Amino acid sequence: MTSKEAAGFNPGVLRPHKIGASEQLALSDAPAAFVTAMRRKSFEAMECPIARSLERVGEWWSMLILRDAINGVTRFDAFEASLKIAPNMLTRRLRTLVEDGLLERRLYKERPKRYEYVLTDRGRDFFPVILALLDYGNRHFAPEGEALQIVDLDTGRALDPVLVDRATGEPLAGKRLKLAPGPAASAAMCERYAEKHEASAPAPRRVKR
C-alpha cells in the first residue's frame, strides 16, 4: 500500500478532470456537472465524517463567515466589512454555504433586490466547532493572551469549554480514546480503524495557560 492509499487517497474518485484553459473561460455558464468536475480535489466521496465536514466548511473563509453569522452578521456588506474579503470571494463562499444548507438566503428588500444570509439549523450546529477552535487557538496560538473569549450572557463570566460525552456528561479530557468504525462503516473503514490504532489516539489534555 502506498502512502497515498494509506491516507485514504482514491485517485479514481478524487482526481479532478483535467481541462484546457479555454474551457475554464466558460465556467459561468457551465452546467452543474461540469462545475463539479472543475472543483479542487473533493472529499465528498470519502466515508469519513471529518472529511465530509471539511468538504463543506474546510475552506478558511467559510469558517470565518460562519463565525460572523453566529455572531449575528447577516448582510453582504457587513460580512465584507468584517472579513475584508473580496466581494467575488464572498459571493462564492456564501453561495456554497447556502447550497450546502448551512445558510439560508432571504430576500429582505424587493427593489433593488437585497438578500440577507441567516444560519439554518445545520449552520447553528457548527457553533461548538467554532467554540472548540476558539479555545484551541487561545491555548496554543495566543502567546500575547486571549483576544477573544466565550462569555456567559447571564453572568458575564468567561467560560472554559470542554468536550463532554453526551450520554454521561463526563469530560473527555483524561480518558483513553480512539476512533472506531461506526454501524454504517464499510469494510475498508473497519480495516482502516482496526485494533492497531487503539493506542495511537491519546485523549485531549488540558494545557496550562
Add this chain to the structure above:
DNA sequence: AGTTGAGGTGAGGGAGGTTT
C-alpha cells in the same frame, strides 16, 4: 450586491532520477 477579467500564488501530481 454582486459580476467580470487580469494576473499572481502555491498545492498537487506526473515524470524521471536516485537511493535503499
Add this chain to the structure above:
DNA sequence: AAACCTCCCTCACCTCAACT
C-alpha cells in the same frame, strides 16, 4: 523492485480593479 526525492507544469484559488 520499492521507496524516496526533485523538478516542472497545471490549475484552483486568491486579490484587485473596473463595472453593472
